[in-house]
Amino acid sequence: xxxxxxxxxxxxxxxxxxxxxxxxxxxxxxxxxxxxxxxxxxxxxxxxxxxxxxxxxxxxxxxxxxxxxxxxxxxxxxxxxxxxxxxxxxxxxxxxxxxxxxxxxxxxxxxxxxxxxxxxxxxxxxxxxxxxxxxxxxxxxxxxxxxxxxxxxxxxxxxxxxxxxxxxxxxxxxxxxxxxxxxxxxxxxxxxxxxxxxxxxxxxxxxxxxxxxxxxxxxxxxxxxxxxxxxxxxxxxxxxxxxxxxxxxxxxxxxxxxxxxxxxxxxx
Amino acid sequence: xxxxxxxxxxxxxxxxxxxxxxxxxxxxxxxxxxxxxxxxxxxxxxxxxxxxxxxxxxxxxxxxxxxxxxxxxxxxxxxxxxxxxxxxxxxxxxxxxxxxxxxxxxxxxxxxxxxxxxxxxxxxxxxxxxxxxxxxxxxxxxxxxxxxxxxxxxxxxxxxxxxxxxxxxxxxxxxxxxxxxxxxxxxxxxxxxxxxxxxxxxxxxxxxxxxxxxxxxxxxxxxxxxxxxxxxxxxxxxxxxxxxxxxxxxxxxxxxxxxxxxxxxxxxxxxxxxxxxxxxxxxxxxxxxxxxxxxxxxxxxxxxxxxxxxxxxxxxxxxxxxxxxxxxxx
Numbered sequence: 075x076x077x078x079x080x081x082x083x084x085x086x087x088x089x090x091x092x093x094x095x096x097x098x099x100x101x102x103x104x105x106x107x108x109x110x111x112x113x114x115x116x117x118x119x120x121x122x123x124x125x126x127x128x129x130x131x132x133x134x135x136x137x138x139x140x141x142x143x144x145x146x147x148x149x150x151x152x153x154x155x156x157x158x159x160x161x162x163x164x165x166x167x168x169x170x171x172x173x174x175x176x177x178x179x180x181x182x183x184x185x186x187x188x189x190x191x192x193x194x195x196x197x198x199x200x201x202x203x204x205x206x207x208x209x210x211x212x213x214x215x216x217x218x219x220x221x222x223x224x225x226x227x228x229x230x231x232x233x234x235x236x237x238x239x240x241x242x243x244x245x246x247x248x249x250x251x252x253x254x255x256x257x258x259x260x261x262x263x264x265x266x267x268x269x270x271x272x273x274x275x276x277x278x279x280x281x282x283x284x285x286x287x288x289x290x291x292x293x294x295x296x297x298x299x300x301x302x303x304x305x306x307x308x309x310x311x312x313x314x315x316x317x318x319x320x321x322x323x324x325x326x327x328x329x330x331x332x333x334x335x336x337x338x339x340x341x342x
Numbered sequence: 343x344x345x346x347x348x349x350x351x352x353x354x355x356x357x358x359x360x361x362x363x364x365x366x367x368x369x370x371x372x373x374x375x376x377x378x379x380x381x382x383x384x385x386x387x388x389x390x391x392x393x394x395x396x397x398x399x400x401x402x403x404x405x406x407x408x409x410x411x412x413x414x415x416x417x418x419x420x421x422x423x424x425x426x427x428x429x430x431x432x433x434x435x436x437x438x439x440x441x442x443x444x445x446x447x448x449x450x451x452x453x454x455x456x457x458x459x460x461x462x463x464x465x466x467x468x469x470x471x472x473x474x475x476x477x478x479x480x481x482x483x484x485x486x487x488x489x490x491x492x493x494x495x496x497x498x499x500x501x502x503x504x505x506x507x508x509x510x511x512x513x514x515x516x517x518x519x520x521x522x523x524x525x526x527x528x529x530x531x532x533x534x535x536x537x538x539x540x541x542x543x544x545x546x547x548x549x550x551x552x553x554x555x556x557x558x559x560x561x562x563x564x565x566x567x568x569x570x571x572x573x574x575x576x577x578x579x580x581x582x583x584x585x586x587x588x589x590x591x592x593x594x595x596x597x598x599x600x601x602x603x604x605x606x607x608x609x610x611x612x613x614x615x616x617x618x619x620x621x622x623x624x625x626x627x628x629x630x631x632x633x634x635x636x637x638x639x640x641x642x643x644x645x646x647x648x649x650x651x652x653x654x655x656x657x658x659x660x661x662x663x664x665x666x667x668x669x670x671x672x
Contacts, residue, residue: 148566148567
């Protein structure tokens with residue numbers, strides 16, 4: 075569905091992504107992880123058709139994405155960025171409706187079908203009761219759900235998310251990722267998500283891409299990628315990886331400096 | 343659009359008609375109120391009164407309508423595009439740029455039409471300057487307004503530089519005009535204006551849905567299917583043109599583009615498909631109303647209308663600043 079070939083890109087003169095290739099198939103749930111500055115967001119901006127590649131290509135359904143019109147792209151791909159400022163006091167309903175406009179012509183008006191889709195996405199994101207509220211009145215978790223609802227209103231086949239759960243409490247983290255996972259399972263929605271939290275990535279993603287200094291360090295199932303060797307090498311910190319007793323996926327435990335010292339003392 | 347909005351639009355239109363008619367009836371001349379009504383409804387009658395109404399007052403009110411509507415719409419568009427509630431032709435330095443253009447053209451004594459193009463050129467250059475400054479500083483609210491204020495200072499200094507080195511009789515008329523004045527426009531320009539301003543405002547309406555989405559930022563707008571670069575260019579150019587023409591016809595009238603959209607957001611909400619037409623009508627009402635005040639407050643003398651809008655605007659700005667905790671949340 076999405077093919078990235080020998081991608082090199084960055085900002086101004088600073089090269090961030092140094093030769094990355096991978097491909098995404100329909101129905102995939104892919105997590106992109108890596109330390110700060112590894113190029114996660116840059117890669118994300120490249121595949122969401124914002125940043126132009128310096129070299130290499132990004133193909134969506136075998137078409138160069140820089141040649142696809144924003145309108146046509148938005149009909150198939152919904153993008154949820156990490157930060158979204160909303161300077162004007164739009165209501166939830168108005169905000170979510172904006173997701174439909176890519177399917178409407180300039181002089182076409184809102185139809186019954188659009189209202190039905192609006193109701194649907196509000197319902198699945200549990201935001202029906204918020205519809206008349208203003209965006210700035212919402213809590214962080216509610217706000218993220220509404221932003222997601224706007225993305226769903228585009229009726230995407232590919233959903234790109236950049237750290238959708240950062241700054242959220244565990245209830246909302248799980249609620250949001252569960253919702254996306256369900257759509258992935260039931261409607262074959264293809265998902266690419268940048269995540270900071272390794273344990274969330276392990277629990278939800280079928281495939282993980284671990285980035286380091288603008289390159290792919292490892293790529294594969296959570297079990298293959300999330301080993302203590304890989305993580306210690308890339309993140310330059312000591313971790314212990316155990317098996318999560320509930321889903322049998324890797325679970326990463328941090329080790330503080332104090333404990334590291336204590337361990338050493340025992341050894342001596 | 344529900345019942346509430348229809349009601350709002352009907353009442354706005356009603357108020358516009360009332361101030362429009364009223365504005366034709368008051369003025370500094372000795373014409374009585376009842377005579378004015380008579381002449382207004384008998385445009386084919388003869389006499390001095392008819393000339394005062396139809397040759398002096400009517401074009402002036404028409405000009406107020408066009409400039410008020412135009413500047414208010416520009417305010418809405420600039421605020422949406424720059425995602426900044428304080429943006430408007432005046433605070434962005436666009437009016438200042440246009441004023442500089444016109445001052446240069448007056449010194450070189452060019453024709454009316456080239457004067458308009460000088461004004462347009464000035465406003466376009468300054469909006470791109472502000473845009474470039476803002477782009478470098480990631481569109482932060484402070485830099486944007488600061489940039490506009492600095493440009494305004496720069497331009498007005500240049501305007502005064504031009505004044506100080508040119509002959510007094512050349513610049514005498516322009517001083518009043520700089521303060522914002524509806525009385526000094528040439529009738530030829532007023533006749534031409536509707537054919538430009540109305541289509542330009544219609545163009546803005548056509549893009550109002552895109553403008554809604556653009557308030558979420560250039561990138562998110564692209565994600566939602568709006569060709570941000572193209573739409574931004576169209577809207578910037580159109581709004582700059584409108585500003586240029588308005589400044590050319592009536593000088594620097596500040597704050598309309600600021601007060602009217604803010605007030606209308608309280609009334610109809612932030613959706614630009616309603617906000618733009620509402621601000622358009624309200625802007626016309628506001629400027630015509632201010633012009634009535636400008637004509638009657640110190641009768642038989644007249645004030646430049648820019649003084650009135652400036653006083654209203656300044657007070658509004660202050661109250662807004664003191665009252666609002668979330669300046670960003672408009």
